Amino acid sequence: MDETVKPLRIPPQMSVYADTHGIFHLVQSMVSSLVIDQPDDPISYLIRFLQRSSVDIPKIMLLGPPAVGKHFQAKKLSAELRAVHVTTDSLLQDQSELGEQELPAELLSRLIQQRLNEVDCFNRGWVLEGIPQTRLQALSLQQVGVIPEHVVMLDAPDDVLLERRMGKLVDPLTGDVYHQTFTWQVDDVIAQRLVKDHGLSENQHLAELQRFRCEVTGLMSAYQHVLKTVNSNQSYTDVYQQALAFVQTHRRSRTPRILLFGRPGSGKSHQARLLSEKYKIVDVCCGQLLRSVAADGSSLGEKIQPYLDDRRPVPDPLVLQVLEQRLSQVDCSCRGWVLHGFPQDLQQAKMLQKSQQQPNRVFFLELTDDICVERLSLRATDPWSGESFHGVTRPAPNSQVQDRLRTRPEDSMQSVTDSLNQYRTHTASLQSVYPDAILIDADQDPHSVFEALESRLNTV
Incomplete structure (x- = not known):
């Protein structure tokens, strides 16, 4: 076997085309009908199936x-x-x-x-x-x-x-x-x-x-x-x-490409993790992805690292380049992805829209500023593992982890206030880019929020 052969990669535009024209749903319906009805003449049956006014x-x-x-x-x-x-x-x-x-x-x-x-x-x-x-x-x-x-x-x-x-x-x-x-x-x-x-x-x-x-x-x-x-x-x-x-709702078989918006503290990371665990899709947190690329020693990582060191925003073209590379990999193309942390403003949203990586489900997790601040005050990070924990939704597994938890600089009151102001400024423009986005009430327990997300994953 030739070990130099690279694994098959599915071009992103193929999935976009299939979703746009309902190809997965059409094929699923055709195969299901064939197996159930078992016609003597499958070809004539499928022709009649496709000639109906609507699948x-x-x-x-x-x-x-x-x-x-x-x-x-x-x-x-x-x-x-x-x-x-x-x-x-x-x-x-x-x-x-x-x-x-x-x-x-x-x-x-x-x-x-x-x-x-x-x-x-x-x-x-x-x-x-x-x-x-x-x-x-x-x-x-x-x-x-x-x-x-x-x-x-x-x-x-x-x-x-x-x-x-x-x-x-x-x-x-x-x-x-x-x-x-x-x-x-x-x-x-x-x-x-x-x-x-x-x-x-x-x-x-x-x-x-x-x-x-x-x-x-x-x-x-x-x-x-x-x-x-x-x-x-x-x-x-x-x-x-x-x-x-x-x-009148119709279920679709589509590769999930989910975009989560929400204020800091609205639960984006937690919901993305739940979606990833249950549906085996790839959890793509933009901030974590940038840190991972910066640490891998690549030429792209070397360009990103100075911005992270100085706590400056990474330029949008670099961010989009990193995202397109990650979302075009086989696991994302085949299994789907849930993205959070990008885009954060109108310009970034338009850049994402022009790329090959367009979401087919967009959710806004709705929450007030006061509740966000209250939630973030209970959030801390384990410096050994890099994992985030929360006093209510995801407590530390033991006292040892609890003792070494630290509050991240971005969770300080000043940083949170700045982030909330920024989100509030750009929310309307982001919603204009995604007019079909679904608003989810995030002011409830995480399980209920997840159920609300789940109920809308496969309907149009």
């Missing part, structure tokens, strides 16, 4: 207890998204031989699979109402390849659900459900033909409700990564808007 067709499940409003919301969502509304009744309308007995999970799954593979559902997507009802059904659906992109779980207190059952009215022509209190926006012609719903009796309703309560934990566990729970004990328009906003 992001709706694949939605709307779940919840009896009388929670599933039918109403599912019908509105399917109309808005132009997707096919699929119900248990519509599945069984041509299956009279099955009678009224409860269907085994395997049979129900096959019926649903057949329906969702028909041309209308394949091309337009689907909204599956009230199915599955049990974890066993959910697992059976997963086995036959019925996997939703979004699951909306409606819920409300039992007494509210009982009240809704008692006031339910049905349009005998369309099957639409109305309620004199909750959903009564209907014209006089329809109102005159509405009849009282004679579906479930009170005892049957309570039995169905009890069954749902027993199964809901398993259902939520089966779909936890694509699930949103919506409180249905509010106006039906508010419920609809929350459900619609959720199902």
Whole structure:
């Protein structure tokens, strides 16, 4: 083997192109559909797949207890998204031989699979109402390849659900459900033909409700990564808007290139470390990177070292050169990165925008100056290891480390005040460069901040 062969490097522009045009998501969708549907003619299948109006067709499940409003919301969502509304009744309308007995999970799954593979559902997507009802059904659906992109779980207190059952009215022509209190926006012609719903009796309703309560934990566990729970004990328009906003988000498979902004003390380094540890992406702290390059003895490091020695800002071109070298390495290109500490002003942001290393997720950690100062007063560094610790979020592991901790010069009150003033001066211009950046409330425990970041990593 020729040991002089250098490892393959992926040009940064390849990842940028793939992200811009959704290539990773497209390929993932194509391969997933092929493996699930296993068509006899894969090429024709993929051509038909690509000819659809959009790869992001709706694949939605709307779940919840009896009388929670599933039918109403599912019908509105399917109309808005132009997707096919699929119900248990519509599945069984041509299956009279099955009678009224409860269907085994395997049979129900096959019926649903057949329906969702028909041309209308394949091309337009689907909204599956009230199915599955049990974890066993959910697992059976997963086995036959019925996997939703979004699951909306409606819920409300039992007494509210009982009240809704008692006031339910049905349009005998369309099957639409109305309620004199909750959903009564209907014209006089329809109102005159509405009849009282004679579906479930009170005892049957309570039995169905009890069954749902027993199964809901398993259902939520089966779909936890694509699930949103919506409180249905509010106006039906508010419920609809929350459900619609959720199902209109789309998850993307993209190499993470994350940019974190925030005041000193907002937790950028801590959140970057958590992201790096969980998602195996490269944590790139600009300040640490400059110190590392300055210490490696390279010609570029020799240019940087005098600025660090004199505690002067390293010129922007040098900083960008160091960053581009680091972010173009194989680990960053393949696994992704989270960058913090750069850019700090408008000029630096524009320089980064013109480079090949553009972020695809930008977050601003929002915090007040007072809280930042309070946090920084508890921060110290171990001179032996160079690690930073915090009295609350990351305490020293033992008393020996605690005794040798020192406050860094940049954490002095004067330095912190200057840094906060500088950040405040440039925040508006930085946000103008990244208008789609997401604001995260950093005035909460680090775990909650991390959860907020996580929830927005793969959505657009």
